[in-house]
Amino acid sequence: MTGPAEGTGTGATPSETGIGTGGRITYAGAGSWQQRLHVEPVWGTHVVIDVRADALPDDVDDLLAEAVAFLHQVDAWFSTYRADTPITMYRNGLIELERTPSIVRAVLEACAGAKQLTDGVFDPWAVPGGVDPSGYVKGWAAGVAADMLHDAGIANVCVDASGDIAVHGRMTADEDWSVGITNPYDTQSVVRVVQVPSGYAMATSGLYERGEHIRNTVSGGSSVHYDSATVVGPDAGLADALATACLVEGPTCNRWFVGLDDWSVYLIKDGRAEFFGPAFA
Amino acid sequence: MRRALLVTVGTVAGLASVLSYSDGATSMATDLASSSGSLEGLGAPAPEESEPAAEASPSASASTPAKPKPAATTKAKPAAAKPAAKPTAAAAPTKAGAPAPAPKPSTTKAAPKPAPKPTPTKPALPSGDFVGSSVTHKYGTVQVGIRVKDGKIIKAWAAKYPTGESAPYSEFSIPRLVSETVGATSANVARVSGATLTSKAWASSLASAMSKAGI
Secondary structure, rough: OOOOOOOOOOOOOOOOOOOOOOOEEEEEEOOOOOEEEEEEEEEOOOEEEEEEEEEOOOOOHHHHHHHHHHHHHHHHHHHOOOOOOHHHHHOOOOOOHHOHHHHHHHHHHHHHHHHHHOOOOOOHHHHHHHHHHHHHHHHHHHHHHHHHHHHHOOOEEEEOOEEEEEEEOOOOOOOOOEEEEOOOOOOOOOOEEEEEEOOOEEEEOOOOOOOOHHHEEOOOOOOOOEEEEEEEEOOOHHHHHHHHHHHHOOHHHHHHHHHOOOEEEEEOOOOOHHHHEEHHO | EEEEEEOOOOHHHHHHHHHHHHOOOOOHHHHHHHHHHHHHHHOOOHHHHHHOOOOOOOOOOOOOOOOOOOOHHOOOOOOHHHHOOOOOOOOOOOOOOOOOOOOOOOOHHHOOOOOOOOOOOOOOOOOOEEEEEOOOEEEEEEEEEEEEEEEEEEEEEEEEEEOOOHHHHHHOOOOOOOEEEEEEEEEEEEEEEOOHHHHHHHHHHHHHHHHHHHO
């Protein structure tokens, strides 16, 4: 495990995303608050943890280390790229489902719920090689990490698991957490800024950069309807799953949100967006 | 948040099935089609042929699948791989408070049926806004508007929807999709949400910027 080491990361230059070069995206700081940022390489990507408070607790480093340890534990439970994880051993028929850790079974149960909610469009069982809950786990883990830090006494938390974002509290004393939706046609800009309420999560799915991403989590090949699908709601794992399902489904995805008044969706296709929900009102 | 009873669909057939799903009122779909003569020009199948699902009925407020929680999130070490305290069994989405589950009708899954191709002798396909007649059903009065372009419904909305005592029931409607043009905008944000590599680049760039700033 890599310990907390603020300021590390791979060497993309600011100009690659427009940060710090007078580009279109600027980074919103914490204002008068104290802030700690941590970027953790894990799961083949990066997870950014951003904690802020009028006064951060003295043990903030320990709390960040625990959250980071959890992220790596998720890898040890759910990575399909490692031979020694429960999910891989189950996929390969080496252990029965009953012998996997109960957290693995609970996540698979949640995946089954997401499958049912989306009429089978989100289907981790319909992929070659056995069940693959990756389309749920990244968002879910971001949500759990954010909950851990918040429950430990940090008022304002944002965990960004490479696009799956979970927040608690606010971004500054005056503003909710502001999260941009990447422009799928120019990934150095954003098309919309969402004020994500405390306790909510936001996930975006799209094929514009990683084609295999969708094929792995959705039945029926890689055919998708939208260029980008963003879902905002109070459950980070489900937001992750729904973003993928909406991307594939098309405009009729709104039927899944009957009664889910807290949820919002922003869908982009051919330069136009379709959206609904309180986050975009 | 304003909600309406309709979904943007491609054809009258799709609209009919959605209508019957959201309200369980098959007569509503029929009324919509028959009360507006212009709609006949769409060439879509009559609502009766589109298998309206009369058995579908709205139920109480929906809930989402349960969130799994790790056992000891504050001490997530390898030992935490032991069984979690509460694997939640009720992961399947249920409609809380409903006397019985109301399975979603399969008709809503079907892709909207394509309208028959126009023949050269027919007049141009209709375009414009059309409003159906007011329909009263057990939850209140509903009136539906649609925007048609070249014979296809491109937008639908509730011109009138249940209010007053029945207002809570309007919450069971399908969220209405609103449309807008996408444009890149300047933004001051803490994060961006995008497909994986974009966000990875953001994180890397952030790390780089942090390093530069000496954070």
